[in-house]
Every structure is written in C-alpha cells, then in structure tokens.
Amino acid sequence: MNPLYDRFFAPHRDNKSVFLKLADGTALTYAEFRDRVGQIANTLLAWGLHPGDRVAVQIEKSPDALALYGACAQTGTVFLPLNTGYTADELSYFVKDSGAKLFICDPANAEALDPVARRHRAKLETLGVDGAGSLSRAANSQSPIAPTAEVQGNDLAALLYTSGTTGRSKGAMLTHDNLVSNAETLAEYWRFTSDDVLLHALPIFHTHGLFVAINVTLAAGSSMIFMPKFDIDVLLAEMPGASVLMGVPTFYTRLLDDVRLNKDVSAEMRLFISGSAPLLAETHIAFQQRTGHRILERYGMTETNMNASNPYDGDRRAGTVGRPLPGIAIKIMDTDTDTELPQGEIGQIVVRGPNVFCGYWNMPEKTAEELWPDGFFITGDLGQFDEDGYLQIVGRQKDLIISGGYNIYPKEIELLLDENPNVVESAVVGVPHADFGEAVVAYVVPTADSPPDPALLQELCRRKLARFKHPQDILLITDLPRNTMGKVQKNVLRDRYIHAKQSSVEA
Numbered sequence: 118m119n120p121l122y123d124r125f126f127a128p129h130r131d132n133k134s135v136f137l138k139l140a141d142g143t144a145l146t147y148a149e150f151r152d153r154v155g156q157i158a159n160t161l162l163a164w165g166l167h168p169g170d171r172v173a174v175q176i177e178k179s180p181d182a183l184a185l186y187g188a189c190a191q192t193g194t195v196f197l198p199l200n201t202g203y204t205a206d207e208l209s210y211f212v213k214d215s216g217a218k219l220f221i222c223d224p225a226n227a228e229a230l231d232p233v234a235r236r237h238r239a240k241l242e243t244l245g246v247d248g249a250g251s252l253s254r255a256a257n258s259q260s261p262i263a264p265t266a267e268v269q270g271n272d273l274a275a276l277l278y279t280s281g282t283t284g285r286s287k288g289a290m291l292t293h294d295n296l297v298s299n300a301e302t303l304a305e306y307w308r309f310t311s312d313d314v315l316l317h318a319l320p321i322f323h324t325h326g327l328f329v330a331i332n333v334t335l336a337a338g339s340s341m342i343f344m345p346k347f348d349i350d351v352l353l354a355e356m357p358g359a360s361v362l363m364g365v366p367t368f369y370t371r372l373l374d375d376v377r378l379n380k381d382v383s384a385e386m387r388l389f390i391s392g393s394a395p396l397l398a399e400t401h402i403a404f405q406q407r408t409g410h411r412i413l414e415r416y417g418m419t420e421t422n423m424n425a426s427n428p429y430d431g432d433r434r435a436g437t438v439g440r441p442l443p444g445i446a447i448k449i450m451d452t453d454t455d456t457e458l459p460q461g462e463i464g465q466i467v468v469r470g471p472n473v474f475c476g477y478w479n480m481p482e483k484t485a486e487e488l489w490p491d492g493f494f495i496t497g498d499l500g501q502f503d504e505d506g507y508l509q510i511v512g513r514q515k516d517l518i519i520s521g522g523y524n525i526y527p528k529e530i531e532l533l534l535d536e537n538p539n540v541v542e543s544a545v546v547g548v549p550h551a552d553f554g555e556a557v558v559a560y561v562v563p564t565a566d567s568p569p570d571p572a573l574l575q576e577l578c579r580r581k582l583a584r585f586k587h588p589q590d591i592l593l594i595t596d597l598p599r600n601t602m603g604k605v606q607k608n609v610l611r612d613r614y615i616h617a618k619q620s621s622v623e624a
C-alpha cells in the first residue's frame with residue numbers, strides 16, 4: 118500500500134487525456150506524466166534513497182518538478198519543497214534541520230549552494246526548467262516502471278516549513294492520509310471532474326499551489342494550464358479556455374484593476390476560489406458585479422491543509438470562509454480558560470480532522486503545545502461562527518504578516534535587525550498594502566551613541582532574507598510603545614505608520 122501514489126498517480130498509467138497544458142503550447146498527457154514519475158523514482162532509488170529520507174527541493178515550476186513530487190510519493194521519501202526566493206542562509210537552516218539526504222536546486226544556483234549541501238552532508242543535484250539539470254538527465258535513461266514503496270497512511274509524505282513566532286521555522290509533518298483525505302474532500306466539495314481545466318498560476322512550493330491545486334487535479338483527472346507564474350496577460354488570455362482559478366486575494370485585486378476582466382472573458386469559467394489570506398468583502402462584491410461570479414473563499418494552513426469552505430451550491434458569503442469541510446471539526450475557544458465559546462463569540466480557532474498534520478519535525482514540546490491530545494490543533498487565528506455556521510476570521514493571535522499570500526513572521530526579521538550592535542531592539546509590523554494586502558515595516562531603537570544607518574539594515578535584510586520579507590521602510594524610534602505588562606504594542610506602531618503616511622500624502 119502507498120496511499121498517495123496509489124490514489125493520485127498509479128491510476129493514470131493508461132490515461133491518455135491531457136494533464137498539463139504548457140506555456141510553449143505543448144501538452145503532457147497523464148500517461149506521459151506518470152511515466153516520468155517512474156523514471157524519476159528509479160533515479161532516486163539509484164541514488165540510494167530509502168523510504169523516510171527527506172528530499173529538499175528549491176526548483177522552478179516545471180513538469181519535472183511535479184513528477185519529482187510524485188516520485189517521492191512512489192519511493193516513500195519525504196518531499197520538502199522550498200520557496201524559490203529563499204537565500205542560502207535561509208536554505209542552510211532547512212537542509213540542516215530536516216537532515217535532508219538529497220538537496221535538489223536550480224542549475225543556476227548549484228555553485229552557490231554547494232557549500233550548504235556539503236556542510237549538512239546532503240547530496241546536491243539539479244533540476245531546471247526545460248529538461249536541464251542532473252536529475253532530468255539521469256531520469257532520461259531510467260525505466261518508467263519503478264517499484265512502489267510500501268508505506269502506511271500515517272507515514273510522512275511531505276515536510277513543509279512554516280516560520281514560527283519564536284523566529285525558528287518549524288517543519289510541519291504531513292502524512293499520506295492527510296494529503297489524500299483533504300484532496301478527495303475538496304475535489305468532491307468543489308465538484309471537480311475530468312472536464313475541468315484549472316488555471317494554475319501559483320507557486321508549487323506551498324500548500325495552496327501544491328496540495329490544493331495539484332492533488333485536487335490529480336484526484337479528479339482534470340487538466341491544468343500550467344503557468345510559470347502569475348502573469349495577468351497570460352491569465353486573461355487563457356481564461357476563455359479554462360473552468361477554474363485558484364488564487365490568493367492579490368490575483369483578484371489585480372484582475373479587478375484590469376479593464377479586460379469582464380463577463381465575456383470569464384463566461385466559460387465555473388469557479389473562482391480564493392484563499393491563503395483574507396479576501397476583502399469589497400473585492401468579492403466588485404468581482405461579482407464585474408463578472409457575475411461569486412468568488413468561493415476557503416480557509417486553510419500548512420499544518421492542516423484546508424479546513425473550511427464556502428459552499429459550491431448555496432450562499433457564498435463575502436467576508437467569511439464558509440463552513441467546516443466534511444469530516445473536519447472546528448471550535449472557537451476561549452484562550453484564557455481553554456473552554457469552547459458559544460456561537461457568535463470571538464476566540465481562537467481550533468481544528469480536528471484527518472487533514473491535521475502529525476506534529477513538528479524534531480519539536481515535541483512545540484507539537485504538544487499546539488496539537489492537543491484530543492486531536493485539536495490551535496491555529497493561532499481568531500474567529501467566530503455566525504448563526505448559520507459560517508466561520509469568519511477576525512484576526513490572528515499569532516504575530517504574523519501575510520503579504521501576497523506569503524507568511525512572514527516578524528520575529529525572524531526582528532532577530533536579524535537586533536544582531537546589529539547599534540540596534541537596542543526592534544519591532545516589525547504589517548501595514549496595509551494595496552497590492553499585497555500587507556507589507557513589512559520595521560521600527561528600530563538605536564543605541565544612544567551611534568544610531569544604525571537604515572540603508573545598511575536594508576542591505577542586511579537583502580543579503581539574508583527572501584525578497585518578500587524585506588521591509589518597505591526601516592524607521593528609527595526612541596522607544597517602543599509598551600503596555601503595562603511590558604508587551605510591545607504593535608497596533609500603536611501600525612497606527613502611527615498609517616497616520617504618518619496619510620499626513621505625508623495630505624501635505
């Protein structure tokens with residue numbers, strides 16, 4: 118038995134229908150894709166990988182990148198996808214912490230990442246787009262028929278790192294059963310069939326673009342228009358030939374900013390899905406007015422896959438994420454007393470179901486804190502249920518910024534800024550951003566004698582952190598505002614920044 122491979126890859130062995138429509142106008146059938154999965158699986162075996170070994174990958178979006186995911190499933194190895202924007206410093210932590218046996222990167226980065234792989238004793242191989250790289254080359258001479266590793270439903274299929282409030286990233290361990298159960302639930306809930314054509318413009322190193330988009334497509338045998346990245350011109354040009362779009366809210370605000378979005382261009386579409394960050398009710402309403410489509414908003418996270426969704430039939434309510442998905446329980450808890458709150462009251466959202474991960478890699482204490490013995494996981498999000506059972510997310514208890522659908526933990530940036538000898542302390546906050554929803558701003562308290570140069574601090578961030586984490590502003594401040602408990606009042610800093618911006622615009 119091998120739940121992920123048996124369910125999503127093996128059945129397509131003789132399936133001659135199209136799996137991927139590619140940017141160069143070519144297409145890949147399911148059968149061709151499954152053969153490629155087999156060739157890459159044989160390559161992993163030839164390289165000495167065993168079930169349970171971690172395969173860390175930082176690669177661009179390509180058919181072979183997807184086939185590598187399938188090959189990890191088939192060989193029982195653990196797929197560890199990493200954001201293509203991460204710097205060598207960031208990657209070093211993931212390779213070390215996971216104990217990855219194999220690290221696959223883009224050929225263009227191989228030289229720079231060789232020291233990282235050597236330091237942590239990982240074998241470094243490459244995979245580029247268009248068949249470049251040592252993995253693709255090695256796979257070309259392998260048989261498409263590979264042995265399928267015997268794994269159980271509770272064995273690990275993937276390790277996805279999510280940053281933590283302490284600044285240290287945590288590896289969320291996702292099992293075969295987690296991934297299979299959630300994709301099957303979603304495919305049915307959103308009525309996916311083999312007639313569907315999904316517009317795939319998301320990155321494939323996160324839950325949204327990988328497990329939601331790819332697994333749901335594989336589960337239903339649908340096709341995908343597989344775009345290298347979000348590109349508004351390509352998206353609008355392809356829309357008449359597609360039926361579903363999955364996107365973060367920035368996709369929808371950018372579409373609305375484009376006059377070419379109208380009822381005609383979206384006439385063949387049956388479903389627009391949004392998630393990963395809050396979709397403003399005004400975006401939902403404007404989209405409906407322009408296209409006649411009601412965006413279906415859902416709620417999920419790395420540790421749990423998808424938890425709640427607006428209905429396919431029935432009322433899709435703007436500003437809510439719908440009801441718990443079938444088989445998934447969601448409760449609203451009082452954070453002080455750990456008791457469940459009645460409908461209508463705001464509290465911490467906790468989730469239980471076959472979708473919920475089995476813990477953080479090598480972090481038993483952290484796992485025990487957030488994953489209770491009764492199976493409920495503390496999401497760190499705050500919400501309330503309305504009288505019809507629709508969940509509304511009203512805020513976050515965790516200190517987190519979401520920019521264009523990417524999560525940024527302020528603590529990670531604060532720790533970096535605090536390393537500068539001329540910085541006493543710092544506070545990083547999320548401020549409204551018209552395109553990305555939120556942007557990063559850092560406040561820094563300088564030492565009395567020699568204040569740091571904000572330009573040098575920016576340079577430090579550029580060197581150490583992925584682009585999407587860079588502060589748009591770094592500002593000096595004499596003291597951080599604190600409440601009576603001594604906790605930094607980030608809301609005060611946020612308001613101060615917004616107010617200063619407004620004043621400068623008015624002036």
Ligand code: MLC
Binds near residue numbers: 320
């Ligand atoms: C790009 N930039 C960003 C950014 N994306 N900065 C902050 N936040 C982001 N998300 C930077 C670029 O490097 C560039 O810098 C500048 O901003 C302008 O870039 P752009 O060309 O306009 O951006 P683009 O490449 O079009 O990307 C925007 C985007 C992309 C929204 C399409 O970020 C994206 O695909 N986001 C999806 C994230 C996602 O998949 N999240 C799912 C997580 S899973 P410069 O220096 O070049 O000007 C999860 C669970 C769940 O959350 O529920 O789904």
Ligand code: AMP
Binds near residue numbers: 391419438498519
């Ligand atoms: P990640 O850790 O990248 O998986 O991000 C998960 C977080 O994204 C959740 O805990 C929420 O805070 C946020 N999120 C996901 N979907 C939504 C949504 N529809 N509305 C608001 N926040 C969301």
